[in-house]
Amino acid sequence: MSETLIKIRGLxxxxxxxVIFDNVDMDIPRTGITAIMGPSGTGKTTLLKLIGGQLTPDAGTIEVDGQNVHQLKTRALYALRKRMGMLFQSGALLTDLSVFENVAYPIREHTKLNESMVRQLVLLKLNAVGLRGAMDLSPAELSGGMARRVAMARAIALDPMMIMYDEPFTGQDPISMGVLVKLIKSLNDALNVCSIVVSHDVYETMSIANYVYIISAGTVVEHGAPDEIRNSHSEWTKQFMEGLADGPVPFHFDAPPLLDDLFAGSGKRRA
Amino acid sequence: MIYLLDRGKDVLNAQLDRIQGLGRSTLAALSRLGRANVFLIDVLVGLTGMLIRPGLLIKQLFSVGVQTLVIIVVAGLFVGMVMALQAYYALVDFGAEDSVSVMVVLSLLRELGPVITALLFAGRAGSALTAEIGLMKATEQLSGMEMMAVNPIERVVAPRFLAGVISMPLLAAIFSAVGVLGGYLVAVELLGLDAGAFWSQAQSKVELFEDLGNGMIKSLVFGFVVSWIAVFEGYDCIPTSEGLGQATTRTVVYGSLAILVLDFVLTALMFSK
Incomplete structure (x- = not known):
């Protein structure tokens, strides 16, 4: 494991x-793909928002590149965010701008490059995600997968040190899914950055991750290299990885025995 | 006996729940008011960004101001025409029909211009502002901007707010002007009053500051409050389709009520002798 970029302590x-997180510790390395997996509703997206400083923890610290995110003044926090790229689940493209202008947006906001430089940069970023041909389209004309790829191009527009992917594979057809998996891997290798992939798509995420954290019920259940996770002895991890319907997470929501309920009569709800 | 005691307890508990509920909703309302004020300060600070990017403001002036123009002009014309008719029927019995113009012009400048413009503005532009900002929040565009180190209050909210504040007095002025023309059409062209008397009566009775100035101040205040409510409701909405619908409704309801209450307060302050 290389040097740590993000250090989370007692979150x-x-x-x-x-309670979303209860005493979570994590170390995310400066390079490579770190996957954060867990069932829906375990606060994976919340974790990304905490790292980006959009939410403030009740206790504990999050350090990014040696700076405690939640003690930074607004100006310093914004300076740090310029070095973070984030891909939202919906893509979060600005709907009143074209694809080209969306990717150009952070460049125009934060640099004083002239128009021809901006154009070259944007074309290179769009080419990296294979959507140079779509630069004149508006976000409304893109499919979900394409919108995410444009958002990816925008996230890498300022050459950040880390990229956070929030559920990048959710709701994608197999081809878009394959494209996104390949892109995350190739961008990470080409830019040599820290990629954090939050997902519950086990197979795709495990295929590209260098390190995996599994969180559930507010704590880190297990962490390690993908092979270690696959060979885990924990019943819970097995159930999650293999997608079994019943196990430590029961199929049935907590209820009294069926017979009792059937003969309770009168049709009233239980008190 | 035990039954009665239980019954009494139930009644007591129900009452306590009600009081608790009242307390909770009061606290929620107060904290919302607090958030709205902190938000306003952020927006006012964010206005400085417009010095570097005047284009943002101009774009919003178009969508908030210019696109509201049609409804304002049509409404102004008909309000002026109705006022003239009503004034004529009331005054003709006393042989004072030459004063129709005074009644039309004064009521437009002092009351109807600012108030009706503001009500229409809340319904047309205010609700659109809330919906637009709320939808940007629901589709994570505002979060996305924050993560790109761009302050959405400065870039999205402040231009819309300022455009509302600037547009309102201008729209009210246009409303009143068109209303006076409507009054002229009815009084002079339709009812056959003398055009000279119409204009000279109005000219002699209307004071620049007392009537026109105070009306403008009113519409500036309404513009400030309605725009504030509209952008806050959008920014503070629950980012779901239901939450967005509620926020848009609240903009129109709170906006309209605020206009009417403030109109009373301002009128009492301005025109009391």
Whole structure:
């Protein structure tokens, strides 16, 4: 494992009464793909928002490149974010701008490059995701997979040190899924950055990850290289990795025995 | 006996729940008011960004101001025409029909211009602002901007807010002007009053600051409040289709009520002798 880029210590976070993270520790290396997996609703997206400083933890620290994200002043936080790329689940493209302008947006905002330089940069980034031909389209004309690829081009527009992918494979057909898997891998290798992939698509994520964290019920259940996770003895990890319907996570929601319920009569809900 | 005691307990608990509920909703409302104020300060600070990027403001002036123009002109024309008719029927009995113009012009400048423009603005532009910002929030565009180190309040909210504040007095002025023309059409062209009397009566009775100035101040205040409500509701909405619908409704309802209440307060302050 190479040098650590993101260091999470004792992270606690809750929404109302619901505890999302309870004492989570993580180390994410400076290069390579780190996968964060877990069932839906375990706060994987929340974790990315905490790392990006969009949410503040109840306790614990998150250090990115040696800086404690939640103690930074706005200006310093924005400076740090310029070095982070993030791919949202929906792509989060600006709908009133064309594909080209979307990718150009962060470049125009944060650099003083002239128009021909901006154009060259944008074309190179779009070419990297295979969508140079779509540069004049509007986001409404793109399929879900294409929108994510444009968002990827935008995320790498400023050559960040890390890229966060929020559920990149959700709701994609097999071809787009294959394209996205290949892109995440090739971008990571070409740019030599830290890629964090949050996902519950086990097979695709495991195929490209260098290191895997599995979180559930607010804690890290298991972490290690993909092979270690595959050979895990934990019943829970096995159930998750193999997608079994029943196991430590029961098929049935907590309920009294069926017979009791059937003969409870009167059709009223239980008190 | 035990039954009665239980019954009493139930009643007591129900009452306590009600009081708790009241407390909770009061606290929620207060914290929302607090958020709205902090948000306003952020927006006002964000206005400085417009100095570097005037293009953002101009684009919003078009969509907030210019695109509201048609409804304002049509409404202004008919309101002026109705006012003239009503004034004529009321005054003709006293032989004072030459004063129709005074009644039309004063009520337009002091009340109807600012108030009806603001109500129409809340319904047309305010709801659109809320929906647009709310949809940007729901589709993670605002979060996306934050992660690109771009402040969405400065880039998205502030131009829309300022465009609303600038547009409202201008729209109210156009409303009143068109309303006066509508009044002229009815009074002079339709009912046959003397054109000279129409204009000279109006000219002699209308004060520049007292009537026109105060009307403009009113519409500036309405513009500020309606735009504030609209952008806050959009920014603070629950990012679902239902939440967005509720936020848009709240913009129109709160906006309209705020206009009417403020109109009373401002009128009392401005025109009390």
């Amino acid at each position: 606690k976070f809750s929404r109302g009464d619901r």
